[in-house]
Amino acid sequence: MRGRFITLEGIDGAGKSTHLEWLARRLGERGLRVKLTREPGGTALGEELRSLVLARRQSLHPDTEALLMFAARREHLERVIVPALESGTWVVCDRFTDATYAYQASGSGIAWERIAVLEQWAQRGLQPDLTFVLDVEPQVGRQRARSQKQPDRFESEEQAFFQRVREGYLRRAKECPGRIRVIDANGPMIQIQNELEKIISSFCSESVK
Numbered sequence: 001m002r003g004r005f006i007t008l009e010g011i012d013g014a015g016k017s018t019h020l021e022w023l024a025r026r027l028g029e030r031g032l033r034v035k036l037t038r039e040p041g042g043t044a045l046g047e048e049l050r051s052l053v054l055a056r057r058q059s060l061h062p063d064t065e066a067l068l069m070f071a072a073r074r075e076h077l078e079r080v081i082v083p084a085l086e087s088g089t090w091v092v093c094d095r096f097t098d099a100t101y102a103y104q105a106s107g108s109g110i111a112w113e114r115i116a117v118l119e120q121w122a123q124r125g126l127q128p129d130l131t132f133v134l135d136v137e138p139q140v141g142r143q144r145a146r147s148q149k150q151p152d153r154f155e156s157e158e159q160a161f162f163q164r165v166r167e168g169y170l171r172r173a174k175e176c177p178g179r180i181r182v183i184d185a186n187g188p189m190i191q192i193q194n195e196l197e198k199i200i201s202s203f204c205s206e207s208v209k
């Protein structure tokens with residue numbers, strides 16, 4: 001049986017990496033084979049593009065940045081995601097196309113429709129089966145991200161930017177209500193994991209029917 005494709009989204013410090021690991025463990029305990037991956041990244045080219053974009057963000061035109069994201073995504077789908085799904089492995093990815101809408105469109109000002117064109121071109125209709133948007137106040141995300149490590153370019157941008165990114169995610173969630181589940185991620189981890197667990201439980205039972 002084909003694997004399922006699950007993505008985690010949210011602004012920096014929302015808890016994506018933390019809950020990605022947790023989610024993979026929970027799925028593993030259900031006997032599923034799980035591949036963890038991330039965007040930008042996930043392939044050798046993707047990781048190089050990730051470093052390049054994070055380092056040069058200020059000097060890249062937003063269109064260029066969006067095209068690089070989709071170039072990396074095409075490679076990621078072709079070489080990692082689709083083969084894994086076809087072999088029955090579940091793929092859990094830290095960020096995917098909803099992040100391009102949120103960051104490059106809502107955050108950086110590219111027209112929403114231009115991202116939609118690239119999405120169609122690169123994905124040819126393929127979408128995640130389930131997406132969690134971990135929704136936090138930009139201030140909360142910032143505090144969490146700051147205590148963790150040196151901020152990168154994305155993380156050092158101001159609160160207004162993150163507020164726009166957050167709104168981009170919520171707009172996207174309204175557009176794709178069947179696929180995207182918004183989780184209030186301001187609270188303690190246990191509360192978030194309880195929410196995730198409920199959704200994952202019913203998603204897994206639906207998937208094996």
Ligand SMILES: Nc1ncnc2c1ncn2[C@@H]1O[C@H](COP(=O)(O)OP(=O)(O)O)[C@@H](O)[C@H]1O
Binds near residue numbers: 015018144148186188
């Ligand atoms: N609900 C939470 N409450 C408190 N701290 C959290 C919560 N979720 C994540 N953290 C902590 O915040 C930091 C950033 O989380 P992380 O998962 O790396 O976020 P992201 O990958 O979305 O940027 C980590 O140190 C993590 O342990």
Ligand SMILES: [Mg+2]
Binds near residue numbers: 016017018094
């Ligand atoms: Mg992370």
